[in-house]
Amino acid sequence: MPRQPRFYRxxxxxxxxPLLLFVVLWHTLLQDPDSVSLPLPLALLFWVLPLLFPLPGLVKGKAYTHAWFxxxxxxYFLHALTTLYTHPSEFWLALVELLLTSGAFVGATGYARYQGRAQGLGLKKQRQD
Incomplete structure (x- = not known):
């Protein structure tokens, strides 16, 4: 894997x-009508709002935001895995969510690691006396 922060960003x-767009589409247009459990406004609030919290830091390229993202x-990773197992009718939707979430996880982890090192951030090692 590359050690360049740009690749991971x-x-x-x-x-x-695409994950943000996909979550909106899934819960508005693509969802099986028989499996709807929440009213649309509540579902969008529950599924989209968490993805909007890190938006400013992700756009600015802050390593700390990438880490807690x-x-x-x-x-979303757990949701995709659970849906794969429990809702065979939504298998492909869950698989797309799983792939996008996994890619974002690898990217955010790598960026936080290498950009953090480039900025001199990180955990300090304790002195051993």
């Missing part, structure tokens, strides 16, 4: 924007 962007991505 591009990977994050290439997966984040992974915690939000785990919500």
């Amino acid at each position: 591009v990977l994050t962007q290439l997966c984040y924007w 992974n915690f939000i991505l785990m919500f």
Whole structure:
């Protein structure tokens, strides 16, 4: 894998924007009408709002935002895995969500790691006396 922060930033962007659009489309147009459990406004609030929290930091390229963005991505990762198992009718939708989430996770992790090092950020090692 490359050790350039730019590669990981591009990977994050290439997966984040389609993921955001895909989540909106899934819960508005693509969802099986028989599996609807929440009213549309509540579903959009629940599924889209968490993806909007890191938006300013992701656009600005902040390493710290990329790092904590992974915690939000785990919500979508688990949703995709659960849907793959429990809703065979939405298999392809869940697979797309899983791939986009995984790509964003790898990109955000790599960017936070290498950009953080380039900026001199990181955990300080404790002195051993």
